[in-house]
Each structure stands twice: as structure tokens, then as C-alpha cells.
């Protein structure tokens with residue numbers, strides 16, 4: 001008995017499937033930027049890149065500080081959702097735009113300030129990828145200098161926490177915020193509006209942070225929100241002000 005032939009086999013030579021490695025120009029440019037900016041310190045954040053910006057592959061710009069400071073997109077969207085329909089939101093420490101982009105999708109106008117001109121250029125590039133650059137006024141400047149000239153409905157504060165070593169503290173007190181302590185920062189924002197949002201470390205001293213509401217008389221309303229991505233705590237957002245927004 002002759003062995004039966006597998007009906008799927010044929011006499012014609014089989015064509016091997018060659019995987020196409022064609023990359024788009026945007027992807028190639030992204031690879032080049034990554035080589036320059038993904039230092040060993042920020043490698044672990046690179047693995048979370050799509051949590052930071054879902055459209056990362058379309059040409060998002062980041063520098064070393066931004067890799068560990070940007071607000072993950074899901075959290076930024078949640079923070080912005082509390083301001084839905086608001087007029088002007090001031091993002092006082094805008095970085096590469098993680099928050100400003102989400103505010104721009106929910107509010108009428110965003111004023112995005114950062115002291116570092118390179119970050120502002122990156123924020124503009126990133127906002128363009130999300131198609132919201134026309135809803136944002138980008139300002140290169142020191143928030144403490146420009147604050148007296150600003151008008152807005154909500155101020156969002158995500159200042160530097162002193163780098164990834166913030167978590168070495170058992171309790172992160174407000175004097176550890178940079179470049180000024182949390183009390184001074186809050187007072188400066190309070191002079192603009194009673195509606196203030198602070199994005200703070202997950203180990204922040206909550207009594208001290210919520211106590212900022214008592215700097216106003218009567219005390220401001222307060223709402224605390226712990227922010228998670230994939231079940232991991234990333235930070236704490238405290239919302240202050242008129243019952244709570246917009």
C-alpha cells in the first residue's frame with residue numbers, strides 16, 4: 001500500500017512568507033529619539049510608554065525628566081474629567097503635555113506653562129499628535145513669575161517631586177515639593193482661583209495636603225482620589241474648591 005499523500009502538500013515549490021520589516025518614517029524617527037533619550041534611569045518607564053501616551057508611536061517627544069514625571073494618560077483623562085466644560089484651565093507645570101492634552105479635550109482653553117523651553121516645544125509637538133494644539137496657549141516661563149498676570153477657572157499643579165527618589169520617604173511632606181513648598185504654591189494658585197487640583201506622590205502626608213483647604217475662609221471643599229494604572233498606585237490627586245467643579 002502506498003502512503004497516502006497529504007492533500008495540502010503540492011508539487012509546486014512553496015513560497016516562504018517573508019516578514020515585512022518596513023517601518024514608517026515616524027517609527028524610524030521615534031527609534032532614533034529613543035536612542036538619545038531612554039537612559040538606563042528611565043528604561044522602566046519606557047516599558048510603560050503606551051500607558052503614558054496611547055499614541056506614543058506617532059512621534060511623542062520625551063526627555064529624561066519627563067519619562068518619570070509625565071502623568072499617565074488614563075490618570076490625566078480622569079483629572080480632566082472633573083473639569084469638563086470648564087473655561088480656562090491653567091496647567092502651571094505642564095512638562096511635555098500629559099495633562100494639558102487631556103484638559104484640552106475637555107475644556108475650552110488651556111494655558112500650559114513650563115520653565116524649560118525644550119519641554120514646551122515637546123508639549124507642542126505632542127499636542128499636535130492629539131490634534132489639540134489650537135486649544136492650548138503655550139508659555140515658556142516661571143509659574144511664580146507669571147502667576148500674578150494669569151486669569152483662569154482652574155489651576156492644575158503637578159510640580160517636580162524631586163525625582164523618582166520621592167518614594168524613599170515614609171511620608172512625603174509638602175516642603176519637599178520643588179521649586180517651592182506646597183503651601184507657597186497653593187497660596188499663589190489660590191490668588192488666581194479657588195478651584196485647584198494638585199497631583200501629589202502616593203506617600204504624601206494627606207493631613208498636611210488636605211489641610212491646605214483651611215488656608216481659605218471658609219475652608220475649601222476637598223476631594224481625594226488615589227490614581228491607579230493596571231492596579232498599581234501612581235499618585236494622589238487632591239481637588240479643592242467650589243463643590244467640586246466646574
Ligand code: MGP
Nearest residue numbers: 068069070071072158159160161162163164233234235
Ligand atoms: P514612579 O513611582 O517613579 O513610577 O512614578 P512607578 O512606575 O510607579 O514605579 P514604582 O517602582 O514605584 O512602581 C509614578 C508616577 O508618579 C509617574 O508616572 C508620574 O505620573 C508621577 N511622578 C513621578 N515623579 C518623580 C514625578 C514628579 O517629579 N513630578 C510629577 N508631577 N509627577 C511625578
Ligand code: SAH
Nearest residue numbers: 069070071093095096097098099115142143
Ligand atoms: N504634568 C506634566 C509633568 C510635570 S513635571 C506632564 O504630564 O507632562 C514638572 C514640570 O515642572 C517639569 O517639566 C519642569 O520643567 C517644570 N517646572 C519646574 N519649575 C518650574 C517653574 N518654576 N515654573 C514652571 N514650570 C516649572
